[in-house]
Amino acid sequence: MSSIVRVEALSKHYGSNGVRLEVLKGIDLNIEEGEFVAVMGPSGSGKSTLLHLIGGLDRPSGGRVWIKDRALNDLDDKGLSQLRRQQIGFVFQFFNLLAVLSARENVAMPLILDGVKRAAALQRAEGALEAVGLADRKDHRPAELSGGQQQRVAIARALVIKPALIMGDEPTGALDTRTGDEVVNLLRQSISQERRTLVVVTHDARVAAHADRIIYLKDGEIVDDNRLNSGERPLAAPVSGEAS
Amino acid sequence: MSVKYAILALLYQRQMHGYELGKQLALALKTDWDVKPGQIASTLARLEQAELVEPHSAAGDAAPDRKIYHLTEKGVEELRLWYLTAEVREYRSGDAFYLKLVFSLTGGPVTPEQVLRTQRRRLYQELHDIMALRRQVDADSELPLLLLLETVILHLEADLRWIEMCEGRLDDLKRYRPPKPQRQPRGRPKRDSE
Numbered sequence: 444m445s446s447i448v449r450v451e452a453l454s455k456h457y458g459s460n461g462v463r464l465e466v467l468k469g470i471d472l473n474i475e476e477g478e479f480v481a482v483m484g485p486s487g488s489g490k491s492t493l494l495h496l497i498g499g500l501d502r503p504s505g506g507r508v509w510i511k512d513r514a515l516n517d518l519d520d521k522g523l524s525q526l527r528r529q530q531i532g533f534v535f536q537f538f539n540l541l542a543v544l545s546a547r548e549n550v551a552m553p554l555i556l557d558g559v560k561r562a563a564a565l566q567r568a569e570g571a572l573e574a575v576g577l578a579d580r581k582d583h584r585p586a587e588l589s590g591g592q593q594q595r596v597a598i599a600r601a602l603v604i605k606p607a608l609i610m611g612d613e614p615t616g617a618l619d620t621r622t623g624d625e626v627v628n629l630l631r632q633s634i635s636q637e638r639r640t641l642v643v644v645t646h647d648a649r650v651a652a653h654a655d656r657i658i659y660l661k662d663g664e665i666v667d668d669n670r671l672n673s674g675e676r677p678l679a680a681p682v683s684g685e686a687s
Numbered sequence: 688m689s690v691k692y693a694i695l696a697l698l699y700q701r702q703m704h705g706y707e708l709g710k711q712l713a714l715a716l717k718t719d720w721d722v723k724p725g726q727i728a729s730t731l732a733r734l735e736q737a738e739l740v741e742p743h744s745a746a747g748d749a750a751p752d753r754k755i756y757h758l759t760e761k762g763v764e765e766l767r768l769w770y771l772t773a774e775v776r777e778y779r780s781g782d783a784f785y786l787k788l789v790f791s792l793t794g795g796p797v798t799p800e801q802v803l804r805t806q807r808r809r810l811y812q813e814l815h816d817i818m819a820l821r822r823q824v825d826a827d828s829e830l831p832l833l834l835l836l837e838t839v840i841l842h843l844e845a846d847l848r849w850i851e852m853c854e855g856r857l858d859d860l861k862r863y864r865p866p867k868p869q870r871q872p873r874g875r876p877k878r879d880s881e
């Protein structure tokens with residue numbers, strides 16, 4: 444397996460009037476292609492910061508990040524946003540859809556920004572909406588959709604560029620359990636079919652339990668890297684069989 | 688789970704012989720609760736002795752798994768009582784994990800962090816397995832099983848939240864020192880000493 448994300452001695456601090464806040468303290472991390480990684484940890488431990496640095500949404504204070512052997516440090520802002528547009532799909536807690544655009548236009552947006560002709564972009568957007576089960580809602584605006592539907596639009600928008608890496612920051616945080624399950628399953632399916640990589644920040648054990656690997660952050664450091672076994676198991680429930 | 692009441696519950700629905708009972712049990716519950724045919728036969732024999740079930744009059748002295756049984760009135764009453772008795776989960780203060788946590792706080796060959804991490808890894812592996820299982824269960828035709836898995840999931844989530852709570856308060860926890868036992872004076876306890 445080859446790694447899609449490589450992080451070396453990554454650090455981030457914020458400083459104002461002499462007070463230095465060390466948010467990430469030298470993170471080393473490898474994420475393999477096809478992996479589903481959950482990032483957990485208490486509030487303020489640096490999860491979102493790590494996600495943003497890996498996704499090229501923010502620049503580190505120290506250390507390096509590679510996506511598929513491209514060093515993000517060496518890219519200028521233009522190169523960075525191009526890499527994001529072509530390789531990385533983002534899904535956020537509050538969907539981040541544009542309110543004035545229809546579902547289809549929202550999904551087409553990353554393609555249009557990447558130079559795809561409008562008509563072709565809209566057509567591909569329709570396909571992506573169909574894949575998330577929202578073909579019949581393509582002309583609805585975000586306000587006319589439920590939270591779960593909005594998140595599915597956001598997933599379609601992330602997938603439409605056929606990214607190698609999908610990153611979610613609390614993608615189920617604003618949804619109820621059942622809708623959250625649907626969203627996670629959608630994300631899981633999208634990676635197992637296309638051999639994509641999925642990195643999801645979550646507070647929800649139920650979401651993290653779907654992952655192949657759970658990374659814990661505490662005070663800006665990785666305190667546990669838990670790889671889960673996914674052996675084939677027979678269809679049997681773990682009830683203990685205490686005899687009468 | 689109780690083989691006795693599972694048999695009573697099924698016999699309430701229709702009369703069956705022991706062999707059929709075993710099959711029906713597996714089909715209805717769809718879990719890995721492994722009830723051996725011999726266990727059903729011996730339970731039926733005990734139930735018959737207690738007059739909770741009765742074999743078909745023509746059965747003679749065939750083996751229990753060949754006799755057709757139905758519930759007696761006493762059996763129905765017993766079953767009703769079982770249905771209407773609430774189940775209570777045990778929260779034991781002698782819980783093995785609780786012991787590990789408490790003793791690791793005051794000194795051991797491993798740290799409380801390691802103890803908590805070990806337990807959390809185990810719980811996540813269980814939750815991971817259940818989620819994989821849940822994805823294979825059909826929400827329409829296997830709804831009772833799906834809901835059984837949900838209760839397992841919810842309990843694991845509760846256990847994990849508790850681990851998180853302990854981790855969040857670990858610095859305080861580490862300051863915990865159990866009181867030392869009072870030295871008992873030898874001899875007969877005196878009244879109003881000191």
Ligand SMILES: Nc1ncnc2c1ncn2[C@@H]1O[C@H](COP(=O)(O)OP(=O)(O)OP(=O)(O)O)[C@@H](O)[C@H]1O
Nearest residue numbers: 457458464466484485486487488489490491492493
């Ligand atoms: N622009 C910024 N300026 C100063 N401090 C910041 C900035 N962005 C984040 N921080 C600080 O960095 C720390 C980590 O923030 P981060 O958002 O990564 O946490 P998190 O683990 O995602 O938490 P949560 O679970 O609450 O989302 C916090 O203490 C936060 O206040």
Ligand SMILES: [Mg+2]
Nearest residue numbers: 490491492612
């Ligand atoms: Mg965050």
